[in-house]
Amino acid sequence: MFPVNSKTRPGAHAIRLGRSLLALLLAVVLSGCAAAVVGGAAVVATDRRTAGTMLDDQTLEVKVSDKIYGAPAFAGGDHVKVEVYQGVVLLLGEVTTEEKRVQAGTLASEVPYVKRVVNDLVVDNSATVGQRLDNTWLTTKVNTALVTKNPVSGFDATRIKVVTSRDTVYLMGLVSREEGDAVAEVARNVGGVAKVVKVFSYTD
Template sequence: MTRTPLRSTLVLFAIAAATALPLAGCFPIMAGGAAVTASVASDRRTSGAMVDDEAIEWKVGDKIAQRLGDRVHINVTSYNRIVLLTGEAPREEDKALAEQLARETDNVRDVVNEIQIANPTSLGSRASDSSITAQVKARFVNQSNGAFAANHVKVVTENGVVYLMGLVTRREADAATQIARTTSGVRKVVRVFEYIPEEEARRLDRQGAEPKDTPKGNP
């Protein structure tokens, strides 16, 4: 498998300490074919990348489950063929193997390994993470200034740490980070964005054009 180096375009770790503030607003639930179609149409990834992301998550998750079993708790998230690994593993060898399995998977361009060396979190902790993810998404939707489209930023939470992924401009990344870091329960924010220029973002949003797999821009 051939992977394209992303060091020039991918910001791997930009960690911001979280400040707990009261949460206001609720998250509107969208359902039905029209909502799903609108979401896909406004996604900045290519249609091929979206299909690949779903397949990558399934393949990598299955490999990890087969090789490491339930002694680890590892979540696999793929966005634009970049894999984010989060969760816990008891040994460094388990963490390294999970990354290796991800890198060997077809169509994976790069891997961001954020697995912590620890025992798996409790069900209560995971429920809290799900709640935090929902709260961050709700605040994205309810932002008053419309600094970015909520569906352009993917949110993953693990043990109170929020990871943000997406094809975004730096302005959008900063706005999303500020919302996430001021959401109740968030300990810190890790940015795993690919940056695109403002002009490219406007073109994609206006025309529904498909972005390149490796957008131009400096990390």
């Protein structure tokens, strides 16, 4: 896990990070798993990451986001979404120039403990709130399909982190290659999905 600096002065970053870590820690301590609603029913989501790795990933999401939005170039007009799993950073959303797209990837890679950066930012500032809501609904549809279709016998599909942007589905998780291929195939057949990108960490 990350070293803790006891001399860090409290501020907006520290408060936001503290709240995020506390929420995740409580979820891990109280249940060891997370509850999710899929297709109108509650299911129990498990995670192959250790509690320490989950906390580290949550910390990295905050640090990478702060690093990018703390740069003068990202003053406005940009929408950068940061997702982290097993130290792998996924950048999604829209920026206004190619220079910003490249810079965001560079800034993310400079954050300590980042293993790899997948930069899928798009140079475009025309995305609407409605389009982003549509992608949230698509994420729900993919999650539902993974749970109901059970792509691999005995595999808990709620271990997969599904992120959607511009009708492209990104799959994150700690899986075997067989599990990853099967999950991707289910996602490809969900209506509205234009493309599937595997951002897995493999166990084999």
